[in-house]
Amino acid sequence: MPGARYSAKAERFVLSGLGENDMAIGALAFVSLCFLVLGGAYLAGSFFLPMGTAAHPGAGFYPLLVGIALVCLSVPLLGQSLKTKEIDQRGEEAFPKGEDLQRVMAVALALVFFAVFLKPLGYGICSAALMIAILRFLGMRNWGRAILISILSMAISYYLFASVLDVPLPRGILFS
Amino acid sequence: MSRFLGVSFSLNMDSIQGLAYGFGVAFSGPNLLACLLGVLIGTLVGILPGIGPIGAMALLIPSTFALGPTTALIMLAGIYYGSMYGGSTTTILINVPGEAASVVTAIDGYQMARKGRGGAALAVSAVGSFVAGTLGVVALMFFAPLLAEAALKFGPPEYFSLTLVGLIFLSQLGRGSALRSFIMVGFGLLLGTVGMEPISGLPRFTLGQLQLAQGVELVPVAMGLYGIGEVLIISERITGIPQMIKVKFRELFPTVAEWKKAFPPMLRGGGVGFFIGLIPGPAAIISTFAAYTLEKKISKHPEEFGQGAIEGVAGPEAANNSATAGAMVPLLALGIPFAPATAMLLGALIIHGVQPGPLLMTQKPEIFWGVVASMYIGNVVLLILNLPLVGIFASILRLPQHLLMGLILLLCLVGTYSVNNSILDIYILIGMGVVGYILRKLKFDLAPVILGLVLGPMLEKTLRQSLFMCRGDITSILYRPITAVLLSAGIAVIVLPHLLPLFRRKEKVSR
Numbered sequence: 015m016p017g018a019r020y021s022a023k024a025e026r027f028v029l030s031g032l033g034e035n036d037m038a039i040g041a042l043a044f045v046s047l048c049f050l051v052l053g054g055a056y057l058a059g060s061f062f063l064p065m066g067t068a069a070h071p072g073a074g075f076y077p078l079l080v081g082i083a084l085v086c087l088s089v090p091l092l093g094q095s096l097k098t099k100e101i102d103q104r105g106e107e108a109f110p111k112g113e114d115l116q117r118v119m120a121v122a123l124a125l126v127f128f129a130v131f132l133k134p135l136g137y138g139i140c141s142a143a144l145m146i147a148i149l150r151f152l153g154m155r156n157w158g159r160a161i162l163i164s165i166l167s168m169a170i171s172y173y174l175f176a177s178v179l180d181v182p183l184p185r186g187i188l189f190s
Numbered sequence: 191m192s193r194f195l196g197v198s199f200s201l202n203m204d205s206i207q208g209l210a211y212g213f214g215v216a217f218s219g220p221n222l223l224a225c226l227l228g229v230l231i232g233t234l235v236g237i238l239p240g241i242g243p244i245g246a247m248a249l250l251i252p253s254t255f256a257l258g259p260t261t262a263l264i265m266l267a268g269i270y271y272g273s274m275y276g277g278s279t280t281t282i283l284i285n286v287p288g289e290a291a292s293v294v295t296a297i298d299g300y301q302m303a304r305k306g307r308g309g310a311a312l313a314v315s316a317v318g319s320f321v322a323g324t325l326g327v328v329a330l331m332f333f334a335p336l337l338a339e340a341a342l343k344f345g346p347p348e349y350f351s352l353t354l355v356g357l358i359f360l361s362q363l364g365r366g367s368a369l370r371s372f373i374m375v376g377f378g379l380l381l382g383t384v385g386m387e388p389i390s391g392l393p394r395f396t397l398g399q400l401q402l403a404q405g406v407e408l409v410p411v412a413m414g415l416y417g418i419g420e421v422l423i424i425s426e427r428i429t430g431i432p433q434m435i436k437v438k439f440r441e442l443f444p445t446v447a448e449w450k451k452a453f454p455p456m457l458r459g460g461g462v463g464f465f466i467g468l469i470p471g472p473a474a475i476i477s478t479f480a481a482y483t484l485e486k487k488i489s490k491h492p493e494e495f496g497q498g499a500i501e502g503v504a505g506p507e508a509a510n511n512s513a514t515a516g517a518m519v520p521l522l523a524l525g526i527p528f529a530p531a532t533a534m535l536l537g538a539l540i541i542h543g544v545q546p547g548p549l550l551m552t553q554k555p556e557i558f559w560g561v562v563a564s565m566y567i568g569n570v571v572l573l574i575l576n577l578p579l580v581g582i583f584a585s586i587l588r589l590p591q592h593l594l595m596g597l598i599l600l601l602c603l604v605g606t607y608s609v610n611n612s613i614l615d616i617y618i619l620i621g622m623g624v625v626g627y628i629l630r631k632l633k634f635d636l637a638p639v640i641l642g643l644v645l646g647p648m649l650e651k652t653l654r655q656s657l658f659m660c661r662g663d664i665t666s667i668l669y670r671p672i673t674a675v676l677l678s679a680g681i682a683v684i685v686l687p688h689l690l691p692l693f694r695r696k697e698k699v700s701r
Contacts, residue, residue, distance in 0.1 A: 042632050049373055056380055059395055063387075068662030073387040073394060076650040080383065084376035091369055109631055110426045121425045121599075122624055125418070128603060129616045137604075144603075145596050152592035153428040163593065171600055179253055181608040 041109060042095040050088035057081030120151050136186015137176075142168040205331050212559025216567055220261050225564045228265035229572050232272020236289055237280050237583055239424060241598050243273035243289070244640070245417035247534040248409045249601055251541065252608040259542035260557050264564040266538050270531045271323060271514040271565065274474060275572045278315040278507050279584055282308055283435050291474040291510040294482045298495060298502030305498050307448075309441030314452045314500055315507035316576040322460030322508030323569040326515025329464050330522075331562050334551070337523035341548035346655035347667035348676070349526075353649045355680035356470040356520075356528045357641060362683045363471035364635040371635050378642020379649070381406045388651060401614045408537040410606045410619040411643055412530070415636045417602045418623025421595050423630065428591070442577060444500070452504040455485050459508030466509070467516020470528030472637055474510040474517070481509035515565065522558055524548060526645070530637040533644040 060081050066072025110118060124147040128140050145164035154160050175181040215221060235246040247266050254262035277289030282299035295315065302311040344352075361371035384395045385405030396402035444452065459481040466477040485505040486495045495502050517529045525546030527533040539546050544554060551558045575583070606619045626636055660666040667673050 041628070045628060045632060046373075049377065052380070053376070056395065063392065063394060064390075068657060068664075070662075071654045071657050073390055073392045076653060077380075077383050077394065080376060080379045080646075084373065084380060087369060087373045087376055091373060094369075114426045117428075118422050118425050118627070121422060122620070122627075125599065125603070125620045125623070129613060129620055132607075132616065133613060141600055141604075145600060148596035148599060149592045152425060152595055154590070154592045163596075167597060167600060171604055175604050175608060179256070179608065181252075181604070182611055183604070183607070 043092060046088050046091040046095050050085060050092060053081055053084030053088055057085060117151055121148060124148060124151070132186075133184050134186060137172060137183040138168055139186060141171060205335065208335075208555060208559045209331060209563060211555065212561075212563030213566075215260060215556050215560035216264065216563035220257065221264050221560060221564065222567070224257065224261045224265035225268050225568050226571060228268020229272035229275075229568045229575065232269040232274075233276035233572065233575055233583060234586065235269065236273035236276020236278075236292075237586060238594065239280075239286065239420075241417055241420065243270050244412055244530050244534060245420070245598075245602070246273070247531065247538075248412035249417070249605045251409055251534070251538050252605055254538060255541070259539060259544045259554075260560045262538050262542055263535060263557060263561050266535055267518070267561055267565065268568050270535070271511060271568065272572055274323075274510045274514055275316065275319050275576045276583065277510075278319070278503075279312065279576070279580060280587065282311045282315065282503075283584055284587070290472070291478055291513075292507075293475070294478040294506040295503055297482070298497075298499045301496070301498035302500065302503065303435045306441075307444075307498065307500075308435050310444035310448055310500070311503050312580055313442045313444050313577060314448065314504050316573055316580075318452065318456040318459065318504045318508040319511040319576075320569050320573040321456045322463060323511035323515065323572070324566065325457070325460040326464050326467070326512030327562060327565045327569070329512070330515045330518055330565075333468075334519050334523040334558070337519060338548040338551050341524050344524075344548070344672070345670075346652040346659060347670055347673045349524075350649065350652035350656050351667070351673045351676040351680070352524070353526060353645050353652065355676045355683075356526060357638065357645060357649075358680040359470040359683055360472075360528065360641055361635075361638055362687070363469070363476060364637060367633075368684075368687070370633070371638050374629075374634055374636065374638035375642045378639040378644075379646040380642075381411065381639070382643045382646025383650070388647065389654070399614065401610075401612055404610070406618065406643065407609055407615060408534070408640070408643060409609050410615045411622050412534060412537075412640055413602045413606055414619045414622025415626035415639060416530075417598060418619060419626025419630055419636075421598055422623060422627040424591065424595060442580075448500050452500045455481070455501040455505035456508040458484060459505035460512040462505075463509030463512035464516040467513035468519055470520075472635075473529055474513040477509040477513040478506035481505040518561075521546070522550060522561070525550065526648070527641070530640040533640050536644055 056077065058081075060074045060077035063074025063077065064072035065074045065078070109115065124144055128144045132140050142164040145167050146160050149160040149163060150157075154163075172183065176183045216225065231246060231250070232243065235241050235243055241249075246269050250266065250269065251262075254265060257265075273289055274291060277287060277292035278295050278299065281287045281292040281295045282303050285296055285300040287293045287296050299311045299315065302308060341348075357375050361375055362368050364371050380395075382405075384402055385393065386403050387394050393403050459477075462481045462484060463474075463477040466480055467473040469476075482495075482502055482505060485499075485501045486492050489495065489499070489501060491499075514531075517527075517532050518535075521527045521532040521535055525536070525548070527536045536546055539557075544550070544557065602619060603616060606615050607613075609615060629636060656667055657664060668677065
């Protein structure tokens with residue numbers, strides 16, 4: 015039986031809860047590689063710190079241990095993620111495709127724009143723009159209503175945080 | 191024996207006095223208001239998708255700066271246990287668990303709703319939550335002082351092994367594979383070392399950023415992983431307003447037969463939940479599965495489970511509430527959180543300059559007893575909020591998704607900015623949001639990141655102190671009984687899952 019050969023592996027695969035298609039497997043390999051690189055860089059960085067002695071450990075001692083642990087854990091995950099490529103799996107969720115993926119990326123990009131322009135443009139413009147973007151991306155069809163809601167939520171959140179909670183929100187070009 | 195009785199008796203007297211004092215604290219104006227607000231927000235975030243208790247607590251930590259530590263903790267704890275009530279509402283009415291701790295309730299709760307007993311399911315879960323939540327607070331009140339007293343004898347090696355073993359338990363018992371969870375612990379510990387080193391003041395891994403010398407803040411990390419990450423996942427699909435099963439007010443009263451069936455599971459669930467709550471890990475979630483399995487095992491009609499068995503609602507819903515009380519024990523008695531939500535509470539304490547640990551109860555009795563008393567009050571309020579007013583809360587789900595997600599994002603951004611008025615924190619928030627989205631899609635458990643970040647500095651400090659104490663010979667801490675027991679438990683938890691299949695295989699062969 016050709017299926018039986020894989021069943022033990024497939025069982026392990028189900029237990030580890032992996033995604034089904036190549037993209038998810040590729041992504042897992044990518045993520046474990048990221049952790050490996052991060053752990054390696056961190057480990058290297060810890061050598062620049064004073065190690066101290068066993069009885070008087072220095073600032074670099076504990077990061078050294080954490081770095082070693084991270085590297086040692088990422089390697090088997092990377093191995094796993096590369097090995098599981100051949101196994102066919104069903105019913106696991108992976109990353110979205112097409113329009114759905116674009117929507118997620120658009121939301122993330124809108125957030126980055128907010129962070130970049132918060133200081134120069136100020137909270138008012140940035141928050142209203144973010145709100146319009148999110149409302150439109152996530153399916154509000156009516157432009158007028160989107161703009162109205164954005165301005166309202168900007169005004170309320172500004173009042174709440176800047177006036178009531180005394181947070182010095184960046185005012186930017188409009189209100190300075 | 192008499193000495194033992196004497197000790198326990200005097201402790202009980204202390205508890206009653208302490209509780210009376212605590213009620214005095216909790217009933218004072220701002221604290222009472224904080225409790226009401228906390229449980230209200232908790233119920234809301236329990237119902238709403240996209241933001242859970244951890245994200246909400248992170249969001250509100252900055253707004254507690256102006257309040258005293260007691261008031262802040264009362265409010266944040268209210269969000270934590272309040273969310274356990276709210277989570278059941280959406281589970282039963284639309285089959286969408288608002289919280290992971292309500293997933294089990296969906297099995298029988300939604301079936302009950304489809305059979306027209308949705309009102310009874312809601313009532314039983316609210317009453318069960320109340321009974322178990324209150325029982326849990328009683329247990330917390332008696333357990334925490336005992337544990338704190340024992341912990342006064344703990345030295346750095348004990349704290350080191352307790353923290354380490356806590357992280358191991360969390361990774362092994364959590365969702366997803368243990369290997370991934372351990373990587374998440376490592377990631378959290380790594381983030382925890384960024385910034386000024388506590389002993390020599392040397393900046394570590396700050397990448398030349400002056401602001402990073404203060405370290406990576408808990409608020410942007412928690413809000414990114416649990417708030418932004420969740421919004422990104424929800425953004426994948428545009429969905430309409432969910433179809434809800436309508437429940438009339440008079441349907442909210444379960445029949446006498448239903449009460450009789452539901453009451454014992456509430457008590458059992460309460461007991462199971464509290465003790466599981468003491469164990470490091472996603473206690474509330476595990477406790478619901480344990481309670482459900484228990485009810486199914488001892489039931490005379492196990493075939494009813496999955497078809498709308500009321501015991502399958504009462505047990506788990508009770509368990510997740512007493513588990514939150516159990517999870518508060520290590521936090522309040524030892525100053526060590528073992529669940530992401532209690533880690534947020536610890537973060538709040540530290541931000542308010544309170545030194546958590548076994549001395550908290552004696553040095554800051556207003557915090558311990560105030561929070562305990564507020565939990566009694568909060569549970570009563572939650573019962574009122576969740577029974578007659580359940581319709582009002584459920585109608586919040588009619589808010590369109592785009593509006594809800596937009597508001598959550600805006601709150602996350604402003605909330606993070608308000609901690610340090612720092613743009614860098616916003617970048618950390620967004621970065622963590624994307625990381626959280628990707629990791630969650632790949633079935634990584636994110637709780638260990640939060641706990642690694644919070645417990646990391648404690649782990650490093652106690653490790654270095656221990657090494658100093660035993661002059662570099664780390665093996666000598668194994669001669670301390672508590673340390674030895676803790677570390678063996680940690681090793682057992684790692685090794686046992688690998689050994690058990692071997693035994694099973696042998697059984698098969700011998701057969």
